[in-house]
Structure formats: C-alpha cells, structure tokens
Amino acid sequence: MADLLSSTFAALADPTRRAILARLTHGPATINELAEPFEMTLPSVSRHVKVLEEAGLVSKSREAQFRSCRLETLPLEAADGWLAEYRQFFSERIDRLEAQLKVMMQARTNDSKDGDQ
Amino acid sequence: MPRTYELERGFTLTRLLNAPVEVVWQAWTEPKYLDWFFNPGTVPVWPTSVELRVGGAWRQHMVENATTEYMTGGVYREIVPNRKLVFAWGARGGWPDLDEGNGPEVTVDLTPMGEKTKMDLMLRLPDQLSAAEAQAWMDKGIEPGMTMTIDRLVARFAD
Helix, strand or coil: CHHHHHHHHHHHCCHHHHHHHHHHCCCCEEHHHHHCCCCCCHHHHHHHHHHHHHCCCEEECCCCCCCEEEECCHHHHHHHHHCHHHHHHHHHHHHHHHHHHHHHHHHHHHHHHHHHC | CCCCCCCCCEEEEEEEECCCHHHHHHHHHCHHHHHHHCCCCCCCCCCCEECCCCCCEEEEEEECCCCCEEEEEEEEEEEECCCEEEEEECECCCCCEHHHCCCCEEEEEEEEECCEEEEEEEEECCCCCCHHHHHHHHHHCHHHHHHHHHHHHHHHHHC
16 A cells, blocks of 8 residues: 555656646546656656556557557545545544634624723 | 655644634633633643743643543644644653654644635654554554543534
C-alpha cells in the first residue's frame, strides 16, 4: 500500500505527467496524440508514460498496431481516500465554527440593541 | 532542508460563513471563542492558550473520554490579521504530535464577502515525508475523527 502510494505521488509530482493524465481523462490516446501539446520528443513522452504505467495510473492496450494509453483511476482514489479522515475532522470542526459564529453574531446584535437603548 | 508543499497531498475545504471576517478571525484566535475546536460535550481540564505570533503556540486540551485526552492546537507560521492564518497543526507531546517531525500544515484563508466570509481551509503534508511517514500521520487522524462523527450523528438525531 505504502509503495503504491509512494509511486502514485512520485508520478503526480511532475507537471508534464499531470497534463498527460488530464488529457487521458477525455479518453484513451496514442503516444503520438499525447505528445502533440508538448514540445517534446516521442521518447521523452514515452518515458513519462512509462512512469505513469509503473505507478498503475496508465495502462496500454495491446490491440491494433499502435497501442493506446488509458487512465486507471484506482491509485488516484486510494491517494484521495488516504486524506478522507483528516478532511472529515476539519469539516466537522467547521460545522462547529459556524455554530460558534452564530452565537457571536447573536451577541453582537444584542450588544447593539443594548447600545440603542 | 526547507519544507515544501508541492505534491497534492492534502485537501481544501471551502465554506461561506455567515459572519464578517473580523468575527471569524476572533473565533480562530481568541481562547474564549475557540471552544468549537473541542470535541462536543467534553470538559477540558486545562484552559486554551493562544500566543498569536509567528512561532507562538495555540494549545487546546481535548478530552475524548475517561481514558483519552490530549493537547492539540498549532504553532503559527504566518499571521495576517483578518486574512490568513498558517499553522503547523498539533502540539508538542499532543495530537498530532509536533515532536515527531514535520506534520500537517493548515492554511486558513479568509476573504470578505460583504457581511459574510469565504473561508478556504487547506491541509497539506510536506513533500519530504515518505509515503509510510505520511501514512503514519494519517493514521493518527482516524480515532478522533470517528468519535466526532458518532457524537455528531447522535446530536443531530436528538434535535
């Protein structure tokens, strides 16, 4: 688990690889298609795709002569689920902050009423 | 090595709060208003303390139940009154334990929206943590988080 997350985060740390993943959210693409938006040689795009493949974020289909790459979402979901507990902790704290602010605003209104009298 | 926070190891919570920005700031920085950070229905033994300067600590005593209690709060890293509060979340010898190295950093950004306030709360883990270390930090979150959930559910159905 830790190893998978480690490679997921390492793969996501690079902006080119994040852009490749963003492109793949629209559907599978070949290396040629992935290389189009970048001023980069095909081999260097291939290297980035290989890192994503090793992290389990991308898989290649073997059908046809040109292999297309597709996005695998499972590792991303694992990385996200990892933070879920902390997110919940703070989300609940903010609910209580809202209740606290309501009390403070009520006290303000009362103070200004008192001031008017 | 300085801490960096470039990896997407964190989350952002955005909420539109029904109070002007200076009231939200008070709720975050004045001990008498900080009770909302406690678990509901608990009685702290030690009073909450706030030393509002960079490097200063906000310390708050949390009581979970008869056997579980801990200090929490934070150590301030950046303070822009009514706009921004950045702190290392936790307490020395508390939860999360700041003695255990670089843990989660929380940034609270406040944007005035007339009589309301947009609050963005960001939590990030430093990039220097290995996945295993980050996982260890994450694991510390589970128990208090779950307790909170159950308490909140009970409170909601009691209404």
